[in-house]
Amino acid sequence: MDIKKIRELIDLMEEKDLVNLEYGHDDNYVNLTRNVAVQTIAAPAAVAAAPVAAASAPAAAKPSGKVETSPMVGVFYSAPSPNDPPFVKVGQKVQAGDQLGIIEAMKIMNPLEATQSGIIEEILVNNADVVQFGQPVIRYKA
Helix, strand or coil: CCHHHHHHHHHHHHHHCCCEEEEEECCEEEEEECCHHHHHHCCHHHHHHHHHHHHHCCHHHCCCCCEEECCCCEEEECCCCCCCCCCCCCCCEECCCCEEEEEEECCEEEEEECCCCEEEEEECCCCCCEECCCCEEEEECC
16 A cells, blocks of 8 residues: 555545544555544533533542553453453452453453552443543542
């Protein structure tokens, strides 16, 4: 595939505001992914509305624990396979380095490991959800 075709695909991604684009023909294949973090900055109205919503919520509803975030864009899996139990459950104690889940990116299964020890307070995504870079996945008790 020549660079001209790749530039056309990049232009198409920008024009249609696509995050991911896969293109293949014969023996040529390309998978393009844009940095999603840059796109989230472009929504100042949502950012400005967040403090107002938080201020009106009751104090008990505010989550206070630290979170594990996704290190990449991909699909989150809570278990090694559909018939296996999940890696972690709410209320479970984990140590730094324990596996919390799997994030599949470009057909590669990447382990999501705990960066800290603690007790799981909340699992913030469902099995097979698409997660973005930096998105909170697991919340620990404070």
